[in-house]
Every structure is written in C-alpha cells, then in structure tokens.
Amino acid sequence: MNNQDEQRLEECYCPAQKALSILGGKWTLSIIRELSSGTKRFGQLQKSLKGISPKTLSARLQELEKQAIVTKEIYLEVPPRVEYSLTTKGESLKKILLDLVKWGTENLRSED
Amino acid sequence: MNNQDEQRLEECYCPAQKALSILGGKWTLSIIRELSSGTKRFGQLQKSLKGISPKTLSARLQELEKQAIVTKEIYLEVPPRVEYSLTTKGESLKKILLDLVKWGTENLRSED
Numbered sequence: 001m002n003n004q005d006e007q008r009l010e011e012c013y014c015p016a017q018k019a020l021s022i023l024g025g026k027w028t029l030s031i032i033r034e035l036s037s038g039t040k041r042f043g044q045l046q047k048s049l050k051g052i053s054p055k056t057l058s059a060r061l062q063e064l065e066k067q068a069i070v071t072k073e074i075y076l077e078v079p080p081r082v083e084y085s086l087t088t089k090g091e092s093l094k095k096i097l098l099d100l101v102k103w104g105t106e107n108l109r110s111e112d
Numbered sequence: 113m114n115n116q117d118e119q120r121l122e123e124c125y126c127p128a129q130k131a132l133s134i135l136g137g138k139w140t141l142s143i144i145r146e147l148s149s150g151t152k153r154f155g156q157l158q159k160s161l162k163g164i165s166p167k168t169l170s171a172r173l174q175e176l177e178k179q180a181i182v183t184k185e186i187y188l189e190v191p192p193r194v195e196y197s198l199t200t201k202g203e204s205l206k207k208i209l210l211d212l213v214k215w216g217t218e219n220l221r222s223e224d
Contacts, residue, residue: 013141013142013144013145013209013213014216015212015213015214015215015216015217015220016141016209016212016213016216017136017141018216018220019212019215019216019220020132020135020136020141020212021136022220023132024129024132024133024136029125029128029129029132030125032125033125067219067220068219069219089219092215092219093215093219095211096208096211096212096215097125097128099207099208099211100127100128100131100132100208101125101127101128102127103127103131103204103205103208104126104127104128104130104131105127107179107180107181107201107204108127108130108131108134108179
C-alpha cells in the first residue's frame with residue numbers, strides 16, 4: 001500500500017460502502033457466484049438459487065446490470081432467450097470477493 | 113487465482129456474505145477507517161463520526177470486538193480511560209477494503 005492509497009483510505013471509504021451496500025443485498029453474492037462459472041439463463045439462475053422469487057431475482061439482476069456488473073443478452077427466438085453474464089467489471093470483482101471469502105474463513109467466528 | 117481457490121469460490125461465498133453483513137452495517141466502515149490511523153478513545157470516535165449516537169457506536173464496537181477486529185483496552189485511571197484499536201485481523205482487512213474502495217471508485221456509477 002503506497003502513501004497515496006493510505007491517504008485515500010483514510011479520507012473516505014464511501015466507494016467501499018457503496019460496493020458493500022450493493023453486494024450485501026440478499027442473493028447478490030450468490031448471483032455473482034452462479035455467473036462466475038459462465039453465462040446463465042434466468043430460469044437456470046432461479047433453479048440454482050433455491051428459494052429466490054422471480055421478482056427478487058429480476059430486481060437483483062437489474063441492479064447489477066445498472067452497475068454494469070452483469071450484462072443481459074436477448075436472443076430473438078421463439079420463445080425469446082435471455083442470458084446473463086458477468087461483465088469485465090463483474091469479473092474484476094471475483095478477486096476481491098475471493099479475498100473476502102478467505103478473510104472471512106480465517107477470521108470470522110462461525111458460531112455467531 | 114489457482115484452481116483450488118476458484119473451486120472454493122464457486123462452492124460458497126458464505127464467509128464473504130458474513131463479512132459483508134458485518135462490514136455493511138451503518139458506521140462500521142467509518143469506525144474501521146478511524147481506527148486505521150491509530151488507537152482512539154470512545155469520545156474521540158464519537159467526535160470524528162459526526163452524527164453517530166453513543167448507543168450505536170457502542171453496539172458497533174461490541175460487534176467488532178466480538179469478531180476480534182477491534183480490541184478494547186481499559187486503563188484504571190480516574191476517570192477510567194478506554195481505548196480502541198484494530199487487531200491484526202482488523203489490520204488485515206485494510207488491504208481488502210482498499211481494493212474495494214478502488215474497485216468502487218473505478219466501477220460504480222456515482223449518480224446512483
């Protein structure tokens with residue numbers, strides 16, 4: 001960590017706070033995890049994420065699209081096929097999330 | 113990222129989810145930011161974090177102590193002096209939080 005980074009860190013964690021508020025939404029990490037193994041259709045996501053309602057899945061995907069973490073491709077077939085993938089930005093999150101998985105595994109108390 | 117890491121990432125983001133739920137609490141990142149520049153007393157924290165109630169500050173500090181991210185030292189003076197610091201675990205979070213600050217700065221849309 002260089003001095004400029006340290007200074008930025010001390011000034012404001014706001015972008016981190018915003019990232020946490022997006023990523024901390026129920027199901028959001030699970031959606032990113034599902035898409036990290038490749039493109040998925042809406043129905044496939046719903047099937048993998050047992051218990052998620054179509055309304056919630058749709059809202060979470062829209063939020064992730066808005067932040068350009070996820071991209072949606074619509075194929076004009078009958079019936080139309082809609083596929084979701086991680087963008088490059090989304091892919092760049094994986095490293096940080098893995099660091100957080102590691103940190104959490106090593107440092108958080110499981111009984112709580 | 114090696115294969116074992118990738119596999120772990122695909123299996124479960126649960127520890128990351130838990131970390132997000134702790135770090136995502138209102139004021140929590142700000143408390144960590146304040147303590148990242150060094151030990152602080154309760155009153156100093158309250159003064160820096162404009163708008164936090166003593167009750168909330170106390171609850172957040174207790175949660176961070178429980179997770180061994182923050183440590184409390186009590187000095188038996190009159191009046192007693194109580195100081196809070198980041199533990200080694202807390203310090204190890206700084207790198208991840210900085211990565212998240214960077215990622216958020218580069219990737220999140222500020223107008224939202």
